[in-house]
Amino acid sequence: MIRAEGVEATEFPELANQFNVRGVPQTVINAGMGTVVGAVPEKNLLAEIKRAVN
């Protein structure tokens, strides 16, 4: 149900470009339905996930 993948951005540049990865870490939710730039607190990530899945 939940898949969490670390992606080495320099090895997969097309993917990083596709999702407009500007800095790291950057978390892309459900292939672009949401995105979080930087290492954010758990509740901020949860808020963005909620926004992306609804």
Added chain:
Amino acid sequence: MEKLLNEQVVSQIRKTFEQMKEPVHLLFFGSQDNCEYCADTRQLLEEIAAVDEKVSLSIYNLQDNADMAARFNVDKTPAIVIAAKDGEQVIDFGIQYSGIPAGHEFGTLINDIILVSGRDSGLSEEVREFLKNLEKPLYLQVFVTPT
């Protein structure tokens, strides 16, 4: 073949792995097609798995083992799946890493192994509750760089 991890690093990993609780199984997926970092990633995992008997490793190929790749949702190489092991059974937690875990990301891999070994996400009650009630799959991709 020359080792990728020197003795000092191996002894640090051994010390870190003392925190491990349950066994962890690593799945490596390589590819026949141009995969610049596949050989190094595979060797790195072999050296990590040799440090502690709680860590086991199996080697797959995206083309020859398409069924395993599909089962573990692997679509690029090199890929590492950090799974739990219970007896002979491999349990997928959906935790994986695509690319070579070098630099900073080496530490991330070691921490992931410890985390999976503890069988506890460490997430807050609020997040657990939300995730438990998910109705659709959730796919998080965290883009990182080795530096």
